[in-house]
Amino acid sequence: MREEALLQIIKALQAGRVPQLGVEDFPCFGAQATQGNPHIAPQTAQDIAQGLTAADIPTFERALAAMREGELAWLGFKVVYDGAAAQANTDNNVTKKYGELGSATAQGGVFFCSDAKEIVASWEYSPRDTFQMKDVTRGPSMHTEQFEGLTWCSVPLFGSVRVWLLGASDVASEVAALADHVGFQVTVVDDDAAYLNEERFPLAERILVGDFSELDGIDAAPTDYVCVLTRGHMHDPEGCLWATRHNAHYVGMMGCAGKNNTVYELCVQNGMTDAQWESVKRPIGLKFGAKTPAELAIAIVAELVDVRYRERYSEEARNKHEASLGR
Structure with a gap:
């Protein structure tokens, strides 16, 4: 999402024009996100745009302010494909009761929702609408398709958080696909084009270097995550040194204890402190018996998700969330 896209939408609505909701800024309507979904397609974005009016300007203005302030917030869309069914009450004995009314209206629309559960929308919404607007901020969820006639x-x-994969190994290939799927921005670095190619990393940014000493010419941000996954572990020391020099928020390295001891010695010889070494998660990933590249990727990406969760939410918020799940 770009600020410029929101500004253009606001200007169009102020001028009484139908705004453009391009899938590059609203990927929830893109071909990849809607594949196999019978109710949302790329055209749905413009169908919703046709119904927007000047009354929706405050929603987009609030979204623009949230973006500028770096808030955890979302711009969401109610998509109606059967108005009568959308307004019907289809609660059952399992679901929480939201009153006799389903959705408050038979029309779709746009809304803003923050992690603090602030909602801004021009249209009337029911208790069930409120529940679903809050829930869809997780992304596609089990409640998005809960009720007939509408989806969100x-x-x-x-x-998004940038994840660097240092090395185009088989594990890195699996990690790249999973990390992209859960919302990370993935960049892969390797020194061999035979491994670092579009076929193995179709969704990631790819940086081909002559050798791993060229990492020093690449910048990373302190907010970035780094996974050291070089082929055969041959360039793990260069990867660890580069990540710690840039004070990456998270650094993880795959490998066994014996190999890690060798990497430690090489890193210390090249200026790494013991404190920096201890900050490297070894071995990378959550512990649950993963062995194959695909299994290891699940363990690694699960850990990245957990690190991101702890970074974004306070301990109090996390405890409240875990309690709500009964954990």
Whole structure:
């Protein structure tokens, strides 16, 4: 999502024109996100745009402010494909009761929702609408398709975390696909084009270096995550040194204890402190017996998700969330 896209939408509505909701800024309507979904397609974005009016300007203005402030917030869309069914009450004995009314209206629309559960929308919404607007901020969820006649989608108004995969190994290939799927921005670095190619990393940014000493010419941000996954572990020391020099928020390295001791010695010889070494998660990933590249990727990406969760939410918020799940 770009600020410029929101500004253009606001200007169009102020001028009484139908705005453009491009899938590059609203990927929830893109071909990849809607594949196999019978109710949302790329055309749905413009169908919703046709119904927007000047009354929706405050929703987009609030989204713009949230983006500028770096809030955890989302711009969401209510998509109606059967108005009568959308307004019907279809609660059952399992679901929480939201009153006799389903959705308050038979029309779709746009809304803003923050992690603090602030909602801004021009249209009337029911208790069940409120529940689903809050829920869709997780992205596609089990409640998005809960009720007949309507569905929901959203786009985050905050930036994604960049994950660096140092090495184009088989594990890195699996990690790249999973990390992209759960919302990370993935960059892969390797020194061999035979491994670092579009076929193995179709969704990631790819940086081909002559050798791993060229990492020093690449910048990373302190907010980035780094996974050291070089082929055969041959360039793990260069990867660890580069990540710690850039003070990456998270650094993880795959490998066994014996290999890690060798990497430690090489890193210390090249200026790494013991404190920096201890900050490297070894071995990378959550512990649950993963062995194959695909299994290891699940363990690694699960850990990245957990690190991101703890970074974004306070301990109090996390405890409240875990309690709500009964954990």
